[in-house]
Amino acid sequence: MTTPRKRRLFFALWPDGEVRKALASAAAAARRHGSGRPVADENLHITLAFLGSVDEEIKECVRAAASQLTAEAFALSIDRAGWWKRTGILWLGPSKGPAALNRLVKTLWAAIEPCGFWPDFRDFYPHVTIARRWRKARLPEIGPVDWPIRALTLLESHTGQRGARYTVLERWPLS
Ligand code: ATP
Ligand code: MG
Numbered sequence: 001m002t003t004p005r006k007r008r009l010f011f012a013l014w015p016d017g018e019v020r021k022a023l024a025s026a027a028a029a030a031r032r033h034g035s036g037r038p039v040a041d042e043n044l045h046i047t048l049a050f051l052g053s054v055d056e057e058i059k060e061c062v063r064a065a066a067s068q069l070t071a072e073a074f075a076l077s078i079d080r081a082g083w084w085k086r087t088g089i090l091w092l093g094p095s096k097g098p099a100a101l102n103r104l105v106k107t108l109w110a111a112i113e114p115c116g117f118w119p120d121f122r123d124f125y126p127h128v129t130i131a132r133r134w135r136k137a138r139l140p141e142i143g144p145v146d147w148p149i150r151a152l153t154l155l156e157s158h159t160g161q162r163g164a165r166y167t168v169l170e171r172w173p174l175s
Helices: 017-030 056-068 099-115
Strands: 007-013 034-038 046-054 074-078 080-084 089-093 128-136 145-149 151-158 165-173
Touching (some): 017 089, 017 145, 046 099, 056 165
Antiparallel strands (some): 080 089
């Protein structure tokens, strides 16, 4: 018997080319002091909901749920760098997470709950991981990156020895 193929999925805010460039240069500036494993520019994102490995049926369920979801577009300003000592994660994020972002995450978890997921938004700290295993030297000021949030994106993660690669599966515009 063959085991059905499972995919490692997550919902994220996925920057377009222009925002990605701006995030990449802010990330490079923030990584100037210290050492660790940088995240590739093409991987920069903000995870909204991590689903783990799911089969085809669950994938179709979350896609259907996401396509019916209503949430508003909003502005996000990525204006600070931060470091979580325990996990060694160096990140960029908003100093003030907009209420619309929290609503989006709540709405998303509520939408996919019938697919078998347990809402997990209480510990939601919006951030773009820019390096792992980071040993801090100092955190610089970063010029703010304006990131208009206009879509919700479902991604597949292909994890490998040389780090993860992500592919966009689907994108739903926010109103
Ligand atoms: P790697 O694991 O190879 O270092 P990665 O963490 O970027 O790379 P994934 O583990 O597939 O790749 O994770 C995809 C996204 O989901 C990342 O933003 C990651 O931080 C987040 N994520 C992964 N595992 C969890 C988890 N258990 N809970 C919440 N978010 C997670
Ligand atoms: Mg990981």
